[in-house]
Amino acid sequence: MSHLTLPEIIHDGEFILTAGTDDNGNPEVVVHAAHGNTFVAFITFDDIPRWVSELDTPSVPLEMVLMAYWAMHQEANNEETMLLFWRWIVAAAFDREQREENGTVQVEWRPGDTRECALYVGKFGAMNLYPCAERLAMANNIEGALIERYGREQGTRNAIEFYVAMKEREGGLTELGRQVLSDLHDTFIRELNDTGLPETPTTH
Structure with missing residues (x-):
């Protein structure tokens, strides 16, 4: 997804999201807790809706910021x-x-x-x-x-x-x-x- 501006860091209350690419060049988002030390997840950009949908422990702030980020950058998806x-x-x-x-x-x-x-x-x-x-x-x-x-x-x-x-x-x-x-x-x-x-x- 060439339209993604990388690297990109989003601070949103409880979480820090850092946009980047994985080893294969695919866009991904790395999630840490707000203080930056506790790792939460690596999420491939296209997998954000599925990851949020299957999240076991409710975390509305994280869901909101991830889905807003996905909606802001997504292209035509299946x-x-x-x-x-x-x-x-x-x-x-x-x-x-x-x-x-x-x-x-x-x-x-x-x-x-x-x-x-x-x-x-x-x-x-x-x-x-x-x-x-x-x-x-x-x-x-x-x-x-x-x-x-x-x-x-x-x-x-x-x-x-x-x-x-x-x-x-x-x-x-x-x-x-x-x-x-x-x-x-x-x-x-x-x-x-x-x-x-x-x-x-x-x-x-």
Whole structure:
């Protein structure tokens, strides 16, 4: 990607991102903690959406700066990559809106490690929002339905178009986006109220 200006260093709160190239000349980003000493990751530029989508431990600041960097520099990417990108964009917008509307709660992510989660409040109750679980739920319930109906290639295109329609240019969700995600969470809460926690893990 010749349009990348290298080397480039981005300081963003908790993290330092340094753009460069790997041994094969492919653009990559090296992530360190803010003080510069703790290594976080090497990420090939084109793999940023997938890396963020598969991130096990929630880190919204890191997700935000990586995806903003990717969006600012990306050229035409394949549809699978763009699907990951738009899934993240819509999920992040929903999380942000719910934080503003309903506030946040501190939850124990693992023993001794807490995270601040947005809170969703719907007609059947409330639930914590976890970024990774949000994206997984969207992939299973929205993309999965479209791909099952139209096939992988066309279903992926349709899912991208659907996500674009769910997102406002100003940063928030459209009424369609808000309704679709609210319905998704209301359905889960209602099922949880009716049947309790399932024996196997769910998308939430």
